[in-house]
Amino acid sequence: MPGSATPDVVVVGAGMVGAACAEALSAAGVRVLVIDRDGPAAGTTASGEGNVLVSDKEPGPELELAIASRAEWDVVLSRLPERVADVEWETKGGVVVATTDPEPLRAFAAKQRAAGVDARVITPAEAFELEPLLTPRVTVGVHYPDDAQVQPVLAATALLAAVRDRGGEVRSGVAARAVRRSAQGRVVGVETDDGVIACGAVLNACGPWAGSFSADAGAPIQVLPRRGMILVTAPLPECVRHKVYDADYVGAVGSGDAELQTSTVVESTRSGTVLIGSSRERIGFDDSVRVKVLRELAAKTVGLFPFLGDVPVMRAYGGFRPYAPDHLPVIGPDPRTPGLWHATGHEGAGIGLAPSTGRLITELFLGLAPHVDPDPFRVDRPAVLAS
Structure with a gap:
């Protein structure tokens, strides 16, 4: 993505979930810019254990996402640049x-x-x-x-390296403050402490701070x-x-x-x-x-x-x-604000669920058939929508 080009998507948050979404989007040809108020993997990702688990989830939507994501990990790892491919991936069980x-x-x-x-x-x-x-x-x-483990900081930074290799951009020390809308209410940019970044869409991947950013964006969710x-x-x-x-x-x-x-x-x-x-x-x-x-x-x-x-x-x-109050991630477009997307609410399972989360965001963004049912993770479910 040339420096002067308007990104299709600005991903707010350079943790594991944001990095996985950016990587999947960029692999599909979407122009991506990732911003983070600190830097890659500096928040929740740096304080995790690197769990990639199917063993700890009751049958239901999250387990289905976990099973799909365990398989997707192999796909994502195969796309990493060779110089950063060692992310301490261990299929230890x-x-x-x-x-x-x-x-x-x-x-x-x-x-x-x-x-x-x-x-x-x-x-x-x-x-x-x-x-x-x-x-x-x-x-x-x-x-x-099938349980596995990965070093989360290495994995997130490797995913972001793949984004850069495809022409995407990652900016550290840039805090998102709000989204900018057109007269019709559609997102046309993100307001940051470094100025306004024009874009086609904004993805809220702020982890535990996603609720705060969603409120600043005018579309609050309960995270x-x-x-x-x-x-x-x-x-x-x-x-x-x-x-x-x-x-x-x-x-x-x-x-x-x-x-x-x-x-x-x-x-x-x-x-x-x-x-x-x-x-x-x-x-x-x-x-x-x-x-x-x-x-x-x-x-x-x-x-x-x-x-x-x-x-x-x-x-x-x-x-x-x-x-998230109902223990399910929030993945998908926000129907209240066209162009605003969310990928958050994974609690302690974000490392394991990140690859399928990125794939699902990409499928929904491009209008492709989703590989898992997105309905349980929709933004407008009662447990998630904040007043």
């Missing part, structure tokens, strides 16, 4: 275990299998074969071969921040081979409770550190370190992997995830 009543986890796996997920119920002995350092209190496990915390251990020899979490995690993912919820999620990184989560708490944009949260995470983790009780924690970090 996931293991979910119960340490109490095994029946709820077995029933959940059965529902997922009926929805098309490869969910293999395993005995405690088989769980120990996959993860020898697990607690002996395991009563049942489920192996999910709220939900904070999560992660512990990081010192580097270790190989000790956790899969993404491992307890059966309580599924309930925490689907809960709308504003109070603190913690469940055990453990995985190793390529550098040897172990990431320990997870927590969910609706406390606005309060970014203070909450010792209570860290203590709960540590205590529950030792209950799942006792050896971690003797391992030093190197650091802790947290971030805000975009939460």
Whole structure:
């Protein structure tokens, strides 16, 4: 895209979802400009674990999107420029275990299998074969071969590199303030602190700040921040081979409770550190370190992997995830303002769902047949529309 050309779409937000949308649009020949008030992957994306999961979702629209997105990851990775293609993509699979009543986890796996997920119920002995350092209190496990992991900052910046290679542009340090409309009410530009950028459409990919930007754009949607915390251990020899979490995690993912919820999620990184989560708490944009949260995470983790009780924690970090009240992403055009689009509300699943989100935005933008049903994610559903 020449510097003087008017972009077809200005993507507001250079996190994982914005980057994936920009990459998919540019791969289809759409002229794209990405802006971010900070820089690529500087917000929610930098504070995530890189989860690409089908294992943690109840049957329904989000699971369908996750299954499609897991397949789309292979397509997106194949389009990355060779110089940035190593995004620490690992098809390690996931293991979910119960340490109490095994029946709820077995029933959940059965529902997922009926929805098309490869969910293999395993005995405690088989769980120990996959993860020898697990607690002996395991009563049942489920192996999910399709779960994967990616380094989210590397992935987002690689997607944006692909956008640039196709002539698109990425501008850091540019904050969007509002959209500019024609006399007929259609978007014709985005107002920024660096001036007005003329464009054909604006995509709100602001993550937890999407609700704020949508209000500034005159078309408010309900997207709220939900904070999560992660512990990081010192580097270790190989000790956790899969993404491992307890059966309580599924309930925490689907809960709308504003109070603190913690469940055990453990995985190793390529550098040897172990990431320990997870927590969910609706406390606005309060970014203070909450010792209570860290203590709960540590205590529950030792209950799942006792050896971690003797391992030093190197650091802790947290971030805000975009939460929609009905737990479904917001993907598509805003019927109130022609030319305004949204891609947000993925909460903690944005890394995994980003490729299909980008593909769906591109299909809808170009009038192509969508690869998943877009209706459950529409902007004008009652749970999302703000007054």
